[in-house]
Amino acid sequence: MDAPTISHAEIILRLAATFVLCGAVGFEREVRDQPAGFRTHIILGLGSALFTMVSAYGFQEFFGEKTVRFDPSRIAAQIVSGIGFLGAGAILRQGVTVRGLTTAASLWTTAAIGMAVGAGYLFGATAATVGVLAALLALRRFRSAFISRLRLEVSDLEVSFSRPDADPSPLISILEAHHATVRTLDAEIEGGRATYHLQVRVRPPHDLHAALGEIARQSGVERVAATGLRDLE
Structure with a gap:
C-alpha cells in the first residue's frame, strides 16, 4: 500500500478554509466581547488542522514498515482531550452566574472544524460552521424571545x-x-x-x-x- 500524500497547494487550501470557517465563529465571539475571540478561534482551528494533517501525512517514511503500526487517528484523537484546558480557561464564575460556557463550547467545536478541514472533510466542516453560527446568532433571538420568559x-x-x-x-x-x-x-x-x-x-x-x-x-x-x-x- 502506498503512503498517503498531500500536495503543498492542498495544504494551503485546507489551512485557508480553516482560517475562514473558524474565523467566522471567532468573529461572533469577538463582537460579543468574550475572552476567546477572533484570533483565538483561528489559531485553535489552524493548530487542529495542522495536527490532523501531520497525523495523516507527516510520517510517510514509516509507512509500510512491518514493525511500525500506522494509525492516522492517534494524534487527532489527542486534540479532543487536549482542547479541554483552553475551554476551562474561558469559563468564569461570577456569583451564581457561570459565564463562558458557550465560548468554551465554540472553542471545542472550532477544534473539530479544524480537524475536519485538515482531514479533507470540507463539506462537514462548512456545515458545522453554519450550524454553530446559527446557534450563536439565530438561536440567541429565540432564547431572548421565548426561553428567557420561562426561565427562573x-x-x-x-x-x-x-x-x-x-x-x-x-x-x-x-x-x-x-x-x-x-x-x-x-x-x-x-x-x-x-x-x-x-x-x-x-x-x-x-x-x-x-x-x-x-x-x-x-x-x-x-x-x-x-x-x-x-x-x-
Whole structure:
C-alpha cells in the first residue's frame, strides 16, 4: 500500500478554509466581547488542522514498515482531550452566574472544524460552521424571545447598611412584594456596618429592577449591588 500524500497547494487550501470557517465563529465571539475571540478561534482551528494533517501525512517514511503500526487517528484523537484546558480557561464564575460556557463550547467545536478541514472533510466542516453560527446568532433571538420568559432568574444581592443593627426583614418583604423568593440570607457586620447577602429567585415575567430601586430608598441603606440579573453571553 502506498503512503498517503498531500500536495503543498492542498495544504494551503485546507489551512485557508480553516482560517475562514473558524474565523467566522471567532468573529461572533469577538463582537460579543468574550475572552476567546477572533484570533483565538483561528489559531485553535489552524493548530487542529495542522495536527490532523501531520497525523495523516507527516510520517510517510514509516509507512509500510512491518514493525511500525500506522494509525492516522492517534494524534487527532489527542486534540479532543487536549482542547479541554483552553475551554476551562474561558469559563468564569461570577456569583451564581457561570459565564463562558458557550465560548468554551465554540472553542471545542472550532477544534473539530479544524480537524475536519485538515482531514479533507470540507463539506462537514462548512456545515458545522453554519450550524454553530446559527446557534450563536439565530438561536440567541429565540432564547431572548421565548426561553428567557420561562426561565427562573437567580441573582445575588448585596445590601449594605450604615448601622450594625439593621433589620433585614424589610428587604425580604420588598422582594416578596415584587414576586421574588429569598433562597439564602447571610449577614456580615464589620466596622459599624451591616451587610446582607441574599440569593434571590424571580419568576418571569417579573424582574428585580423595581425592587432594587425600592431597597435603595430604604433608610440607612448605603449600597445595593446585584449580580446575575442577565446572561448576555
